[in-house]
Every structure is written in structure tokens, then in C-alpha cells.
Amino acid sequence: APGGGDLGPGPGVRAPGGGGPGPGVRAPGGGDLGPGPGVRAPGGGVPGPGPVDGGGGGGSSRRRRLRTPAPRSGWLHPTALLCLCGFFSNVRPSEPFLTPYLLGPDKNLTEQQVKEVFPVWTYSYLVLLFPIFLATDYLHYKPVIVIQCAALMLTFFMLLYTRGLLAMQFMEFFYGMVTASEVAYYSYIYTMVDFNMYQKVTGYCRCATLVGYTVGSIVGQILISFTVLSLFHLHVISLVCAAVAFFASILLPMPQKSIFFHRVIRDCNAKDIRDEGAMSSSKGLESSSLLSCGDAENLVHSHLLKPTDANPYTHRITNKTPLKGIYIVLAFLWKTLTECYSSGTLLCWSVWWALSTCGYFQILNYVQILWEKINPSQNSQIYNGMVEAASALLGAVAAFIVGYVKISWSMWSEVALLTFSIVIVAVLYIMGTAQHIWVCYSCYIVFRIIYMMLITIATYKIAANLSVELYALVFGVNTFIALVLQTILTLIVVESKLLNLTIFGQFLAYTVYFAAIAMLFLIFGAYSIMKKYSGEVRAAENSAECRDGKQEVVPSCEQDEYL
Numbered sequence: 001a002p003g004g005g006d007l008g009p010g011p012g013v014r015a016p017g018g019g020g021p022g023p024g025v026r027a028p029g030g031g032d033l034g035p036g037p038g039v040r041a042p043g044g045g046v047p048g049p050g051p052v053d054g055g056g057g058g059g060s061s062r063r064r065r066l067r068t069p070a071p072r073s074g075w076l077h078p079t080a081l082l083c084l085c086g087f088f089s090n091v092r093p094s095e096p097f098l099t100p101y102l103l104g105p106d107k108n109l110t111e112q113q114v115k116e117v118f119p120v121w122t123y124s125y126l127v128l129l130f131p132i133f134l135a136t137d138y139l140h141y142k143p144v145i146v147i148q149c150a151a152l153m154l155t156f157f158m159l160l161y162t163r164g165l166l167a168m169q170f171m172e173f174f175y176g177m178v179t180a181s182e183v184a185y186y187s188y189i190y191t192m193v194d195f196n197m198y199q200k201v202t203g204y205c206r207c208a209t210l211v212g213y214t215v216g217s218i219v220g221q222i223l224i225s226f227t228v229l230s231l232f233h234l235h236v237i238s239l240v241c242a243a244v245a246f247f248a249s250i251l252l253p254m255p256q257k258s259i260f261f262h263r264v265i266r267d268c269n270a271k272d273i274r275d276e277g278a279m280s281s282s283k284g285l286e287s288s289s290l291l292s293c294g295d296a297e298n299l300v301h302s303h304l305l306k307p308t309d310a311n312p313y314t315h316r317i318t319n320k321t322p323l324k325g326i327y328i329v330l331a332f333l334w335k336t337l338t339e340c341y342s343s344g345t346l347l348c349w350s351v352w353w354a355l356s357t358c359g360y361f362q363i364l365n366y367v368q369i370l371w372e373k374i375n376p377s378q379n380s381q382i383y384n385g386m387v388e389a390a391s392a393l394l395g396a397v398a399a400f401i402v403g404y405v406k407i408s409w410s411m412w413s414e415v416a417l418l419t420f421s422i423v424i425v426a427v428l429y430i431m432g433t434a435q436h437i438w439v440c441y442s443c444y445i446v447f448r449i450i451y452m453m454l455i456t457i458a459t460y461k462i463a464a465n466l467s468v469e470l471y472a473l474v475f476g477v478n479t480f481i482a483l484v485l486q487t488i489l490t491l492i493v494v495e496s497k498l499l500n501l502t503i504f505g506q507f508l509a510y511t512v513y514f515a516a517i518a519m520l521f522l523i524f525g526a527y528s529i530m531k532k533y534s535g536e537v538r539a540a541e542n543s544a545e546c547r548d549g550k551q552e553v554v555p556s557c558e559q560d561e562y563l
Contacts, residue, residue, distance in 0.1 A: 090212030093220030124176025221385030395452030432507030
């Protein structure tokens with residue numbers, strides 16, 4: 001689901017629908033639904049349909065063809081290749097077993113060293129997210145997808161053939177590059193298909209990552225439980241699947257448009273639309289293609305950014321130097337964001353998105369260490385792969401069901417967030433105090449189901465009134481804020497020499513963190529109820545006074561109605 005995001009950690013255990021945390025927890029597609037890592041990702045510019053009737057003034061019936069690599073009738077080819085890439089890049093049977101692998105004879109790291117490895121993913125993801133966001137748009141998506149797959153191959157190669165703390169930290173850095181680049185995977189397809197195909201192709205692409213992650217977890221569990229293969233061989237399989245994804249990414253068609261740097265604009269001198277490179281030189285256009293006026297009109301109003309006038313924006317960045325163009329794009333992004341977050345509903349759900357995704361990343365990043373502490377893999381059978389697969393599938397089912405629940409979220413949003421945040425607090429407390437592995441497994445599954453369900457609701461509420469471009473931008477910013485918060489939480493809870501918490505103490509700290517989120521939304525809910533009640537009382541009083549015909553009250557009635 002977009003948004004989410006569901007966002008991914010290091011090459012360890014990642015939850016689908018969100019960028020998972022460090023090399024202990026990984027989510028396909030990253031994020032939830034979010035930008036994910038997850039995150040939630042900018043939907044690119046939209047090419048017009050293939051052959052269309054030339055229309056507009058004069059009633060001309062000429063037919064013009066838009067030069068694009070994927071006309072309306074050609075959506076299947078890029079979608080199939082992208083789904084193939086997403087599936088194989090998420091078939092990672094080794095991920096649910098990363099912590100045992102690092103602690104075992106293959107890498108022979110200590111528990112303290114593993115704790116020093118995982119935070120690198122958080123820092124690299126944070127640092128790389130925004131530059132890759134801009135590079136994705138500027139380079140037309142495909143190069144970033146290729147780089148993402150190459151970085152994933154390098155990640156597993158380092159897991160196989162390098163040793164030592166520093167090498168594993170570099171491995172986490174490259175995995176941070178992988179998760180930060182997921183923005184390209186989720187936004188590429190929007191530049192290749194017609195607008196009316198968005199919902200269908202989005203479902204296909206996200207389904208591919210979810211199925212790939214689930215298949216990888218199940219295969220890993222089966223191979224560990226019923227064969228003589230070692231964890232090393234699971235990483236070999238993950239590397240081979242990453243290589244298949246890499247070759248699939250090379251075959252992807254190259255888009256000709258993007259959201260910010262290469263846009264579709266109105267031709268001021270004729271009744272048609274031209275695709276004009278935002279960073280093109282003064283010698284001419286980077287590309288040029290014509291649409292009929294009727295479809296062009298719809299294209300401009302449907303797909304360009306809503307809060308600002310697209311034409312002045314595009315003409316300002318056309319024929320500028322790259323540095324000047326980037327500056328104008330950044331100014332445009334800032335203006336767009338300030339207008340988006342002026343909505344109270346969007347702000348409320350965005351706050352929850354950022355806060356909860358931060359905690360979600362942390363849980364996914366360090367839960368394998370907790371499992372290893374309770375049930376050491378050297379002494380007993382572990383079922384991490386089965387638990388990851390079950391939590392992913394049940395979370396997806398919960399997210400699917402909630403889409404059909406008829407509830408006025410405008411009225412009950414704060415109450416729902418408060419209630420489920422309290423349940424998460426209880427679940428995390430049990431995880432941090434119970435010493436039984438199956439109790440811990442069960443609580444983890446419940447935690448992921450609740451998160452994926454709520455992140456689905458948040459995705460819908462945030463995206464309901466946004467265009468595809470704004471949707472991508474807002475989720476990207478929410479994911480960035482979540483990573484900033486996660487960095488702060490990591491520095492305080494994981495790397496603080498002052499606190500020096502054990503893994504059980506860390507999960508109690510996460511319990512306190514989610515309790516603070518619940519308290520915050522308790523305050524939000526109380527404020528919303530009081531505001532609504534006082535507004536109803538005021539409206540009733542003013543209505544009664546107006547009906548009494550008191551002339552001196554009429555202005556205030558009109559004023560109240562206006563406000």
C-alpha cells in the first residue's frame with residue numbers, strides 16, 4: 001500500500017509495506033504503505049495516452065501520436081518487468097536469520113558489535129533519502145532502480161565474503177542505499193502508464209514485493225528446518241535473486257518524463273501540450289511531443305501539482321542551469337509542503353505516521369536480537385522465517401479488510417489511534433518482560449498486524465485529497481521525519497553509554513515511547529471533542545438568537561457562520 005509504506009531495515013528482517021530497519025528486519029517495498037521505507041514514494045509525471053484525436057480550436061481531426069516508451073496499450077511490458085524486479089529483489093530467505101548469522105561462526109560478532117552494526121542503516125537511510133529523492137526525478141527513475149539492485153547485490157556479497165565489524169557497517173550503509181532507492185521503484189511505473197491504470201499497476205507492484213518477501217521467508221524457514229543447508233547458503237540464494245532483479249531492471253524502458261525536472265506543460269502559442277525538460281539547455285527542448293487539446297486540458301488539470309500554477313513554475317525552471325533549476329525545485333517543494341500541512345486532518349495523520357513508523361523501524365531492527373537472547377539459535381530450533389511470513393500475510397489481510405470497513409474516520413480517528421496505541425503498549429511490554437519465545441513471537445505478529453492496519457488507514461486519509469505528485473511528496477517527507485526521530489531514538493536508547501540498556505531494557509523503552517504516542521493522541525482526541533462540542537453549542541445559541549429576530553445579533557450570526 002502506498003505510504004507505507006509500509007517503507008526497511010538492514011539486511012535482516014524487513015517488513016513488507018514499509019522500509020524495515022537495520023540488517024535484522026527488512027520490509028519489501030519498504031514502506032507501508034510509507035514511503036515507506038517505508039514510504040511512501042513520488043508518483044512520477046504522467047505521459048499522455050498513445051494515439052489521440054487532434055482537437056481543439058478549428059475542429060481539426062488530425063491524429064497525433066505522443067512519443068513515449070509506453071503508450072496506453074503498452075502498460076503490460078513495463079509493469080511485468082517492474083514486478084519481476086520487485087519480486088526477486090525481495091526474495092531474501094536469509095533476512096529472517098541475519099542476527100543468528102552475524103553471531104554465528106560465519107561472522108563471529110559479539111552481541112555488542114551487532115548493536116553497533118544495525119544503527120548504520122538508520123543513519124545512511126536518513127542521509128541518502130532526500131538526495132536520492134531528487135536524483136530519482138532528475139535521472140528519470142530507471143538508473144536509480146538499477147543502482148538499487150546493484151547495491152542490493154553488493155550488500156549480500158559483503159555478507160558472504162567479508163568479515164569484521166567495519167565491513168558489516170559498510171554493508172549496512174549499502175543497504176541504506178537500497179531502502180532509500182525504493183522511491184524509484186514505486187514511482188517509476190506512474191511515468192509509464194496512463195492515469196486510469198494507476199490503481200491497477202500500483203496493486204501489481206506492491207503485491208509483487210509482498211509475495212516475494214513472503215516466499216523468501218517461507219523458503220528460508222523450510223531450508224533451515226528440513227535440510228542441511230547453512231545460513232551461508234541462504235545468503236547465496238538471496239544474492240542470486242538480487243542478480244535476477246538487477247538484470248530485470250536493466251531491461252526496463254527509460255521514462256521520458258518526471259514530476260519536477262521533466263514535466264508536461266501547456267504550449268502557450270498553440271493548443272497542445274509539450275513535454276519539456278526542466279533542465280534542458282537554451283538550445284531547445286529535451287523532448288517534444290504533441291497531444292490533442294481535449295486530452296491535454298485534462299492532463300494538465302489532473303496530473304500536475306495542484307497547490308501552485310504549473311505553467312509559471314515550469315517556465316521558471318526551463319532553460320536554467322542545473323543549480324538554478326534545483327534551487328527553484330526546492331523552493332517549489334517548500335511552498336507545496338506548507339500548503340499541504342495546513343490541513344488539520346492531514347497533519348494529525350502525518351504526525352501519527354512519522355511517530356509510529358519510527359517505532360516500527362526500531363522494533364523490526366532489533367527484534368531478532370531479542371529472539372536470539374530468549375532462544376539462542378545455537379542451542380535450539382528457531383522459527384523466525386515462519387513468524388515473518390505469518391505476520392506479513394496477516395498484516396496484509398488486516399489492511400485489506402480495513403478498506404471495506406464503513407467508519408467515519410473523521411470522527412473516530414483520534415479514538416482509533418489512541419485505542420490501538422494502548423494495545424501496542426501492552427504488546428511491547430509483554431515482549432520486553434516475557435521470557436518465552438512463542439509469547440514473544442505472538443506479540444510481534446499482533447504488533448505488525450495493528451501497525452499495517454493503521455498505516456493503511458493513515459495512507460488513505462492522507463492521500464484522499466492529494467494528487468499523485470503531492471501524495472508522493474508528503475509520504476516522502478513523513479518518512480524523512482520518521483528517520484530523524486529514529487536516529488534520535490537510536491542515539492538515546494541503543495548507543496547511549498549513559499543508559500547502557502540491555503535488549504530487554506530497550507524494548508521497555510519502546511513501550512514508553514508508544515505510551516507517549518497514546519498520551520499525545522489522548523490530548524488530541526480530548527481537544528477535538530471539546531472543540532466540536534463548543535462549536536455545536538455556539539451554533540445552537542446563535543441559531544436561537546437569530547430566530548428571535550434580534551437585529552444586533554445578526555452581524556455576529558453571519559460572522560460565526562463565516563468562521
